[in-house]
Amino acid sequence: MVTIIDYGVGNLFSLVSSFSYIGEDAAVSSDPGEILRADRLILPGVGAFGDAAEKLRATGIGDAVRRAAADGVPLLGICLGMQLLFDSSTEYGVHEGLGLLRGQVRPIGGVIPAGLKIPHIGWNALRFTERGRECPLFSDVGEGEHVYFVHSYYAADCGDSVAATAEYGVPLTAAVSDGRSVFGTQFHPEKSGDVGLRILRSFSGIKKGGSD
Amino acid sequence: MITKRIIPCLDVKDGRVVKGVNFQGLSDVDSPVTLASFYSDAGADELVFYDITASAEGRRIFTDVLAEAARRVFIPLTVGGGVSSLDDFDRVLKCGADKVSVNSGAIRDPSLIPEAAKRYGDQCVVISADVKRVGGEYRVFARGGREDTGLEAIEWIKRCVGSGAGEVVVNSMDTDGVRGGFDLPLLSAVCGAVSVPVIASGGAGSVDDFIRLFKDVPGVDAGLAASVFHFGQIRIPDLKASLRGAGIPVRI
Numbered sequence: 001m002v003t004i005i006d007y008g009v010g011n012l013f014s015l016v017s018s019f020s021y022i023g024e025d026a027a028v029s030s031d032p033g034e035i036l037r038a039d040r041l042i043l044p045g046v047g048a049f050g051d052a053a054e055k056l057r058a059t060g061i062g063d064a065v066r067r068a069a070a071d072g073v074p075l076l077g078i079c080l081g082m083q084l085l086f087d088s089s090t091e092y093g094v095h096e097g098l099g100l101l102r103g104q105v106r107p108i109g110g111v112i113p114a115g116l117k118i119p120h121i122g123w124n125a126l127r128f129t130e131r132g133r134e135c136p137l138f139s140d141v142g143e144g145e146h147v148y149f150v151h152s153y154y155a156a157d158c159g160d161s162v163a164a165t166a167e168y169g170v171p172l173t174a175a176v177s178d179g180r181s182v183f184g185t186q187f188h189p190e191k192s193g194d195v196g197l198r199i200l201r202s203f204s205g206i207k208k209g210g211s212d
Numbered sequence: 213m214i215t216k217r218i219i220p221c222l223d224v225k226d227g228r229v230v231k232g233v234n235f236q237g238l239s240d241v242d243s244p245v246t247l248a249s250f251y252s253d254a255g256a257d258e259l260v261f262y263d264i265t266a267s268a269e270g271r272r273i274f275t276d277v278l279a280e281a282a283r284r285v286f287i288p289l290t291v292g293g294g295v296s297s298l299d300d301f302d303r304v305l306k307c308g309a310d311k312v313s314v315n316s317g318a319i320r321d322p323s324l325i326p327e328a329a330k331r332y333g334d335q336c337v338v339i340s341a342d343v344k345r346v347g348g349e350y351r352v353f354a355r356g357g358r359e360d361t362g363l364e365a366i367e368w369i370k371r372c373v374g375s376g377a378g379e380v381v382v383n384s385m386d387t388d389g390v391r392g393g394f395d396l397p398l399l400s401a402v403c404g405a406v407s408v409p410v411i412a413s414g415g416a417g418s419v420d421d422f423i424r425l426f427k428d429v430p431g432v433d434a435g436l437a438a439s440v441f442h443f444g445q446i447r448i449p450d451l452k453a454s455l456r457g458a459g460i461p462v463r464i
Contacts, residue, residue, distance in 0.1 A: 122217055150335045
């Protein structure tokens with residue numbers, strides 16, 4: 001059973017539909033108690049980092065997610081949800097994230113070559129790091145397979161936690177993992193066709209503590 | 213590297229795909245849900261659902277069909293046609309759309325794009341412009357190409373992007389339906405004027421037209437077409453293989 005966290009940020013229709021399509025149980029919840037008891041958690045999100053971080057704080061959902069993650073509950077952050085796993089972001093001022101992964105979220109405009117469009121939008125190929133190749137989330141995904149991105153910020157200075165990058169003039173962080181049970185994808189698995197569904201299916205099989 | 217996108221467009225009226233669909237071996241071929249699945253399996257990078265119904269009943273059927281497609285197809289979906297208010301955005305986003313394209317609605321109400329961008333983000337708002345040459349300038353047309361708005365197209369598109377549109381669909385009325393290739397001069401002009409993704413529409417007749425599009429106007433991010441895909445004149449796997457052969461990055 002996968003619990004999709006609803007904290008009023010973004011549209012959950014496709015995420016819920018994709019789990020139902022692959023035959024995995026998924027429920028939507030905004031209750032910190034339910035989040036603490038979940039088998040697996042998905043932290044989605046679209047929009048601005050500051051607003052989202054504030055909603056996580058104000059609702060108590062952020063604390064529940066941190067406690068569940070500390071307890072080894074598999075957690076997958078998607079897009080803004082991945083960015084929120086980090087220490088902080090510089091999107092419209094400096095905002096604190098959940099601090100589950102070391103690093104800072106910054107504008108891609110600061111690192112990509114001039115002339116490339118912002119946001120980075122469309123299908124791009126995954127290049128796995130050693131951590132990514134060992135990551136249970138990607139056990140069913142090959143090097144160079146394409147996934148769908150829409151973002152203007154990226155996770156920087158996150159060293160060891162990078163599981164995959166995508167080339168956009170420079171390698172941008174595409175997926176992250178703490179090497180245990182915290183995962184994040186900058187891309188949208190629920191919009192990445194068959195590759196994305198394989199990733200969600202793999203996530204559904206990850207057990208507490210991180211083994212698959 | 214980011215790939216060039218191939219986007220089939222489905223014109224939907226009263227819950228069925230119109231503009232003629234002719235596929236061998238596909239039953240219920242004018243069902244938007246069947247066709248969306250077919251295109252997704254064939255390698256389409258994105259789909260556009262264009263609502264050409266006028267009635268309230270047709271609207272309701274359209275959103276039902278959209279939701280059904282979004283439950284089975286997991287690639288980005290853009291919805292357009294008759295979008296004139298934030299309620300319209302809300303209605304289709306709740307049914308699984310990822311992006312919403314506005315056309316006449318943005319001309320009638322200049323606040324629509326900035327308000328939608330503020331509520332849903334720039335990435336969600338697409339400006340779709342029907343453009344035709346009139347007296348030596350590019351003009352924007354409204355109401356499905358029936359009304360000359362008098363607006364100069366490049367300035368209009370720039371203004372829409374400046375107020376929050378995150379993507380542009382350029383539909384050339386001069387090349388649309390002719391199948392003689394995309395409108396490369398118009399597309400070059402748009403790409404030179406804006407820094408958001410540009411989707412070319414109108415004029416695709418052959419695989420070579422797509423190759424020429426991406427070679428001659430490198431700023432174009434995607435090619436959109438309807439009937440050449442619906443009638444099977446261009447098969448998406450063949451198109452993508454040819455694009456890759458020509459050195460154009462595509463997802464296969």
